[in-house]
Amino acid sequence: MTQRGFASAPCYMRDLDDDAGAVWPADPGNAVDVARWRKAMRENLIDARLCLTPRKQAVAVRQIAAALDAHVGPCEGANIAVYWPLRGEPDLRDWMRGAVARGARIALPEVVGKAQPLVFREWVPGCAMRRDALNIPVPDTIGQLTPEIVIAPVVGVDAQGYRLGYGCGFYDRTLAALTPRPRAIGVGHLLARLPTINPLGHDIPMDAVILADPARAGVQ
Template structure:
């Protein structure tokens, strides 16, 4: 009897999600950044984390630049650990960090109260599929243990899938913003 390894459902879903996101990226993001900025406007003054878009990720930079309050971007300090967030502003000097993500060369560390979260896919339950490192899940778990944190997924509408494979480690989003609008999760 041969030992057949079970398929890695998250890996299969990631491959499919990368392809859908790439196709959506090629089509353009429409008014997504403006919709995100409008959604974030009531949170002015709160510390916001965004991200520096890579590959075919939807671009949150215009919404981050419009935010009235401190803005940070994720910095990976070590594997299998929560993220830290270094203060960012338009035009600040960036250097290459882990996984070739651009990060501010210097700046204060901030603890976000609102997080713009990148992803490969999401579903109607509010779960997201990331790259598999668990950084955002660890970070959300840590921050939510300290107090309320609004987790806002930012994606193309084409990145929605019927059901994201999840386990007990995955953290749920509070909302997803796409070029089609805002979806809130109870």
């Protein structure tokens, strides 16, 4: 597990030229340039993790689950937000089931509207599900849960813990709005690590990052 500090070594990156949307260096002082750079980088990193074999994905999930057990500790009574896996994200649903069995309350994020913070709906194994504003499965319940820990998937992440997501800013907006602010843990594959995401003023760093490397015994 990383506490805001690692070298950069993405294990795969698609080669693109400028006309095809290359991953050019961004000017950190230019928000438009940063947005273009992030879009290109995001597409490459998602492509990379979608190329991981099912075996590598399974190994990564086991590594992340073990690291979460060590980091989160006893789950009884804890309110923990996780996520529904999409587009090659590590699938933590077995870990979620185990956490519920150990006494945690697990929640999934719901997108309720553009430029609004996420809300969190309590999830239990087998509960009824529906689709949110972005067509992502969420528990079909009215009640909300305020998380003490937020486990967020990363597309990319840098040595300071700044997270590259899908570009809508939902997690940054949510972490800024929650009081008290929950502990944020980013999870993903080792290929997600970057020297920098060129953070802007609205970006909020993760408190800890767990990156799995199926080629090694542990996590980075």
